[in-house]
Amino acid sequence: TQLLEQSPQFLSIQEGENLTVYCNSSSVFSSLQWYRQEPGEGPVLLVTVVTGGEVKKLKRLTFQFGDARKDSSLHITAAQPGDTGLYLCAAPSYAGGTSYGKLTFGQGTILTVHP
Amino acid sequence: GAGVSQTPSNKVTEKGKYVELRCDPISGHTALYWYRQSLGQGPEFLIYFQGTGAADDSGLPNDRFFAVRPEGSVSTLKIQRTERGDSAVYLCASSLNPHEQFFGPGTRLTVL
Numbered sequence: 601t602q603l604l605e606q607s608p609q610f611l612s613i614q615e616g617e618n619l620t621v622y623c624n625s626s627s628v629f630s631s632l633q634w635y636r637q638e639p640g641e642g643p644v645l646l647v648t649v650v651t652g653g654e655v656k657k658l659k660r661l662t663f664q665f666g667d668a669r670k671d672s673s674l675h676i677t678a679a680q681p682g683d684t685g686l687y688l689c690a691a692p693s694y695a696g697g698t699s700y701g702k703l704t705f706g707q708g709t710i711l712t713v714h715p
Numbered sequence: 716g717a718g719v720s721q722t723p724s725n726k727v728t729e730k731g732k733y734v735e736l737r738c739d740p741i742s743g744h745t746a747l748y749w750y751r752q753s754l755g756q757g758p759e760f761l762i763y764f765q766g767t768g769a770a771d772d773s774g775l776p777n778d779r780f781f782a783v784r785p786e787g788s789v790s791t792l793k794i795q796r797t798e799r800g801d802s803a804v805y806l807c808a809s810s811l812n813p814h815e816q817f818f819g820p821g822t823r824l825t826v827l
Contacts, residue, residue: 604757631814642719642806642818643758688757692813701746701813702771705757 603627604689604706612712616678621709623689624671630694632672633703634663637686646674679713686710717741719819721807727825728797736792736822740809747790748816749782750774750806758806764790797826 605624613619623632631650635643647656649665649672656663660683662675676683687709693702720739728734740747746765750758760774764784772782779797784790794801804823808816 606757641820642808644818645815648814690757700763700765700770701748701810701816702760702763702774703748703750703758703816704760707755708757710755 604691604704606687606689606706606709608709609707610710610712612714613679615680615713615715617713619676619679619711621674621687621711622671623673623706625691626670627691628669629691630669631692632665632669633690633692634672634674635688635690635705637688637708638684643686643688643690676711679711681713681715684711684713719807719809719817721805721819721822723822724820725823725825727827729827730797730799732797732826734794734797734824736794736805736824738790738792738807738809738819740788740790740807741811741817742788744809744811744817745787746810746813746816747784748808748810749790749792750808752804752806752821754803761792761805794824797824799826802826 607622633648634646637643647663652669653667654665660677664673689706690703722737749761752758763771767787779795782792804821806821808818810816
């Protein structure tokens with residue numbers, strides 16, 4: 601079983617601050633995904649990283665996949681109250697070299713950005 | 716709407732009762748997934764359908780849980796003899812390709 605450890609579990613910051621969320625494992629992944637979930641809603645895919653060392657940017661969000669493809673980070677610059685939510689990393693399962701979509705999620709990081 | 720819908724949004728039942736949770740996937744999506752999310756945790760995989768068949772049911776916790784997708788579209792998750800530990804949000808997702816799943820809002824099940 602692939603185990604994804606996210607840290608920190610809770611993060612409470614003021615508007616305008618920067619933050620980083622980490623997703624770590626002892627397993628090597630073919631790809632990792634980051635999701636954001638708001639209360640009463642399902643997770644929404646933010647990004648998929650597939651190449652070791654890859655960096656992807658989505659506005660004020662920067663995602664990095666570790667060189668060894670065992671870890672990933674999400675960095676938010678100048679956080680806004682609208683960034684508040686549960687951030688989840690997830691690893692798709694593979695069979696025969698093909699992803700079939702079954703996701704294993706980390707426990708999540710609850711981010712609260714205060715105005 | 717064009718998204719995944721789930722009904723009911725909330726379900727309160729008594730211990731020992733039977734419940735059915737419904738998922739309407741995005742039209743044309745061949746893959747459908749059920750996950751369960753406990754408070755403060757990430758979703759846990761339950762079962763995956765490709766078309767009408769269950770391609771992977773390794774996440775179902777025991778034989779009280781069963782899911783069907785008879786026509787390859789709507790799916791129903793069935794829980795028999797509910798227990799208090801079954802209380803959680805049950806999420807459904809659908810996809811056309813395995814790299815992007817679209818989640819519904821979930822059904823919050825409370826077993827008293």
